Amino acid sequence: MTILANLLVILPISVGVLFIVVTAIGLIRFPDLYTRAHAASKSATLGVMSVLIGVFFHFWLFENHFNPRILLGIVFLFITGPVGGHIMSRSSYIAGVKPWEGTVKDDLAEEIERMKKEQGIK
Amino acid sequence: MKTNDVIIQFTAKIVFFIIFFFAIHIFLAGHYTPGGGFVGGLLASSAIVLLVLAFDITTVRTIIPVTYTTLTAVGLIIALATASFPMLKGDPFFTHYFDYFTLPLIGKTSLHTAMLFDTGVFLVVVGVTMTIIQTIGEDE
Numbered sequence: 287m288t289i290l291a292n293l294l295v296i297l298p299i300s301v302g303v304l305f306i307v308v309t310a311i312g313l314i315r316f317p318d319l320y321t322r323a324h325a326a327s328k329s330a331t332l333g334v335m336s337v338l339i340g341v342f343f344h345f346w347l348f349e350n351h352f353n354p355r356i357l358l359g360i361v362f363l364f365i366t367g368p369v370g371g372h373i374m375s376r377s378s379y380i381a382g383v384k385p386w387e388g389t390v391k392d393d394l395a396e397e398i399e400r401m402k403k404e405q406g407i408k
Numbered sequence: 409m410k411t412n413d414v415i416i417q418f419t420a421k422i423v424f425f426i427i428f429f430f431a432i433h434i435f436l437a438g439h440y441t442p443g444g445g446f447v448g449g450l451l452a453s454s455a456i457v458l459l460v461l462a463f464d465i466t467t468v469r470t471i472i473p474v475t476y477t478t479l480t481a482v483g484l485i486i487a488l489a490t491a492s493f494p495m496l497k498g499d500p501f502f503t504h505y506f507d508y509f510t511l512p513l514i515g516k517t518s519l520h521t522a523m524l525f526d527t528g529v530f531l532v533v534v535g536v537t538m539t540i541i542q543t544i545g546e547d548e
């Protein structure tokens with residue numbers, strides 16, 4: 287049983303730390319804002335969620351303390367992390383940050399042109 | 409330019425309740441665990457600020473029709489009243505009382521007058537933070 291409990295703690299925390307390291311590497315190596323936002327909002331959210339699950343199991347199985355705040359934190363991160371990435375990249379697109387030059391498809395540009403025409407902004 | 413912001417508005421509607429109930433939890437748990445009136449008040453006002461960010465100030469004013477300067481005054485009055493109430497009974501200023509009560513559903517609970525003082529702190533923090541943010545945000 288102790289081995290199983292240890293696995294439940296060690297495995298999520300290690301996977302989470304790995305995902306956070308991958309996030310940091312992605313933030314350094316990706317070419318433009320949108321690919322960086324992609325790396326940051328997805329894998330950082332998953333990494334932090336896994337670390338929190340490991341911490342939750344540690345306190346539940348070894349300290350015998352069921353902490354619902356950690357579960358609430360996981361739900362909160364799961365909702366807000368990707369939305370934060372979405373808002374940041376959308377506002378920087380509207381502010382005029384150009385995508386990487388190898389981009390082949392840009393659907394949002396037409397949509398923003400249409401919106402500007404509807405509201406009479408040149 | 410006015411853009412389509414349905415995602416942040418829908419998220420704000422859900423996340424508002426999570427933050428607000430967590431603020432109340434922090435506020436009630438302040439006596440035995442970290443937390444209390446100050447942190448709870450800041451969390452509650454941050455939930456309202458999230459609504460202000462997702463919608464706008466006039467919409468939030470119709471959702472939560474509270475004058476925040478009055479809220480600050482009410483909080484100060486509650487804090488001062490709990491502090492000066494013992495003087496009527498002949499005890500020193502700021503004496504707190506507590507006792508154990510058996511409430512329905514919850515069972516044996518200790519109720520403490522420091523809770524009322526903390527309610528005052530909570531209301532003052534919410535009122536002051538929201539007054540600052542509203543006066544800065546409305547400045548055209």
